[in-house]
Amino acid sequence: QGIVVQGLGTFCTVQEPLNLGEEGVLLVRRPIFKLGMHMVWLRGLKVTLPDDIKIEPLNYHLLSLFISFPPHIIQDCVEETIRLFSFHLEKKHNVAFVFRDIGVLTCQGDTLYMMFYASCIKRLEKRASLISALRS
Numbered sequence: 001q002g003i004v005v006q007g008l009g010t011f012c013t014v015q016e017p018l019n020l021g022e023e024g025v026l027l028v029r030r031p032i033f034k035l036g037m038h039m040v041w042l043r044g045l046k047v048t049l050p051d052d053i054k055i056e057p058l059n060y061h062l063l064s065l066f067i068s069f070p071p072h073i074i075q076d077c078v079e080e081t082i083r084l085f086s087f088h089l090e091k092k093h094n095v096a097f098v099f100r101d102i103g104v105l106t107c108q109g110d111t112l113y114m115m116f117y118a119s120c121i122k123r124l125e126k127r128a129s130l131i132s133a134l135r136s
Contacts, residue, residue: 009036
């Protein structure tokens, strides 16, 4: 399953086979991010999402239960933050966008990177957390 943040992109997990050599193959879940903005000059993040992944919009009502702000305030904050990030991308500024407990989306020059925190990867895949973290 995945979550789309309108104007920014889609976060989801994919299951991949991980070859362990003589020990066989292990299926692991790996987080991915696909940028929703079209910026021709950007390199990196060439991600294709599998067709069978269910994508849902960010649920502002659910978020409001966890952070004690009304959904419309949360949505306004998210949208304003995305506009600010987009502005910096368009101006080709070096900028980092931090997603708490997930990772950091970084633009340096004309290259965009999504680096997931090891703790995020470990929560997704307990059986092969170290190996999946290295691959991500």
